[in-house]
Each structure stands twice: as structure tokens, then as C-alpha cells.
Amino acid sequence: MKFFLLSLFLLFSNPVFSQTSIKIFPKKKTYQKYYADAISHQFSLLKHFESNEWYGNIGTDKPLLNLTINNNDYQFSIAATVFSTLKITPPHIQVFTADYLVDFFLDRNFGDDYLLRFNWGHMSAHFVDDGILQLNQTSINYVRDYIGLQGEKLIDLINGKVYAAATYNFHNEPRKNKHTRFQFGFDAGKKISENVLLYFAFDIKMKAEVNNGTTKAFQIGFKYPQNGDSFIRLAYTFRTGYDERGQLYEETSSRNLLGLYFDF
Numbered sequence: 001m002k003f004f005l006l007s008l009f010l011l012f013s014n015p016v017f018s019q020t021s022i023k024i025f026p027k028k029k030t031y032q033k034y035y036a037d038a039i040s041h042q043f044s045l046l047k048h049f050e051s052n053e054w055y056g057n058i059g060t061d062k063p064l065l066n067l068t069i070n071n072n073d074y075q076f077s078i079a080a081t082v083f084s085t086l087k088i089t090p091p092h093i094q095v096f097t098a099d100y101l102v103d104f105f106l107d108r109n110f111g112d113d114y115l116l117r118f119n120w121g122h123m124s125a126h127f128v129d130d131g132i133l134q135l136n137q138t139s140i141n142y143v144r145d146y147i148g149l150q151g152e153k154l155i156d157l158i159n160g161k162v163y164a165a166a167t168y169n170f171h172n173e174p175r176k177n178k179h180t181r182f183q184f185g186f187d188a189g190k191k192i193s194e195n196v197l198l199y200f201a202f203d204i205k206m207k208a209e210v211n212n213g214t215t216k217a218f219q220i221g222f223k224y225p226q227n228g229d230s231f232i233r234l235a236y237t238f239r240t241g242y243d244e245r246g247q248l249y250e251e252t253s254s255r256n257l258l259g260l261y262f263d264f
Helices: 001-014 016-019 129-134
Strands: 020-024 045-048 053-069 072-089 090-110 114-127 142-155 160-171 180-191 195-207 213-224 231-242 251-263
Touching: 053 090, 053 251, 090 129
Parallel strands: none
Antiparallel strands: 020 053, 045 053, 045 251, 053 072, 072 090, 090 114, 114 142, 142 160, 160 180, 180 195, 195 213, 213 231, 231 251
């Protein structure tokens, strides 16, 4: 304990740390959400037009602390979401899949417009009881442990941003020799009132686990209020390519979705 306290004293007496400040549970988020990304952390409900499937997702991302060292700002965050598929045939509701995603983020801003993010995360995907017993599906062991580097450029002129990301799966099953995923996207909007933004978003992923096949998403929607870190979105999404659900990762389809998102 004495050694630990002495180490802390020496560390923070260093001139570098003399200009250090820490803020616990900051309200403002440094890094902005990818709207059209199906596995962006979210609290949402979506309806698939062509079937009886609904997607009920429960989660969010929250900043833990801001660290400032010599006017350089860093933000540490944690995020978790359960992505579930519901098959609704009144009066029955069958829970089909449940995917669990957890991320730890370290964000760094360069000026007001350029943002960099490092993340470590885990995903596991499952058929739940209804999917296995009632819908006669066979489960696989789908898991990913990964690190990633992301960057985005905010563009005030279009009320939006562009972003790119690279992810390396250091543990992934069942395709143990397929490690990478690359992602690119953007969103842009037009203010239609003081508090409402009409926006368009695009997202594309290229995944080694499906031999560099892609998943593309196009989204158009309304965001209210259009400023701030907490808002509601009502959006239509067209998603095509490989399925984002881990148990179905080798399947391809095109889907039309209407969703309500609570971003907070």
C-alpha cells in the first residue's frame, strides 16, 4: 500500500500531470452514433415489412469519465445492447434470436471535427428457446472478441458526418481463420424546423467471415430534437446483403424496416 501511494504521488507530481483534470460521468458524448448500422448500440423497435418479424433492441452507450492532459481530451465509455428478433403471430410472441454486444471505448477528439475511437468488445449470438424448440432451428457457437479503430469527420455544412472503421477479431467462431471487418458510412441532414432534422444515412460492412461479402444499409428518417445527445428517431431502412444476426451470418436477404429509436 505504501508503494502504491508513493507511486501515485510521484505520478501526479510529474509536470505532465500537473495540468490533468478528470470529470466523472460526463453528459456530453465525444463520438457520434452510426445511424444506419444495425449493431450500433441502441434502444429501438423495428418492424420488418415482409414478414411477422420485429426487432426489439435494448441498450445504450454511456460515458464514464473525461480525462484531460495538457489540453488533450480523452473520453472512456462503456456500451451494451441485447439485439433480439421476435416473431409475432397474435396472440403468440416467439423470441427467435438474442445477440449480446458489449464494448469499451476510448475516444479522442482532434479539434471540433475529427474524432478517433479505439474499442475492445465482445459479441455472442444465440437462438433462444422459441427459435430452437418451436421454430426447429439448429444453433451454432457464434462468438467474436475483437479490437477496433474508428474515425469520423463531422461536417456542419451537411449536418452530418463521414466515418470509417476497421475491426480485428482475435477470437472468433465458427470461422476461426477469418478475422477482419471493414466499415464505411455517412449521414447528412436538412433542418425542416428548429428542432426537427430530416436525414439520410448509409452504412456498408465488408466481412471476412463471409469471404469479404457485404452488408449495406440505406436509412431515411426524422431526428428530434436535432441538437443534443439525447433524441428520438423515426426511420425507414433498406438493408441488403449478409444478415447481421450471428446465428444467420451466412444468409443473405433484402429487408424493408420501419423503426423507432431512442438515443440517449
